[in-house]
Amino acid sequence: MLKDIILLNRGVVLLTGDAKKLGKIFMNSWLSKGLTFLAEALPFDVNYPEQVFVGEVNETFSFDGYLIVNLLSRPKAERAKLYNWIRENKDRLILIYEEKYVKDSITRYGVRELIDYLVAYKRETLGFERVDVYKFENGRVVKRKSYARRI
DSSP, X not given: OHHHHHTOSSEEEEEESOOHHHHHHHHHHHHHTTOOEEESOOSSOOSOGGGEEESOTXXXXXXXXXXXXXXXXXXXXXXXXXXXXXXXXXXXXXXXXXXXXXXXXXXXXXXXXXXXXXXXXXXXXXXXEEEEEEEEETTEEEEEEEEEEEO
């Protein structure tokens, strides 16, 4: 399912757990196709910095993709505005990068109705990394896959 995310041309991906490596992989893959992104901030380096612009997502110019940082950590009113903006721009590629870990608690947030994929990264004790990928349709999980890697 990670390959499906890399091949996306439009949709909303929520990446949680401060997964800088995964964020970098996703962004570099999309940028290598020639897409341009508008990022609120860039929490990781990318190989194509000339294709990433930093600014507010509700700019008047339209981009191929957007990077929203720490959406779930914002006040409720600000989240509601961004949820509406995401609904209006679902024909674009949107990566929501959240530093805090959210997996099962996604049901508490309205963003579950908007996302196509949830990628939850967690560094486990005993030297393991775990990545849980969920595919969403209409706010419900339709497919799930877990990956583990010893580090």
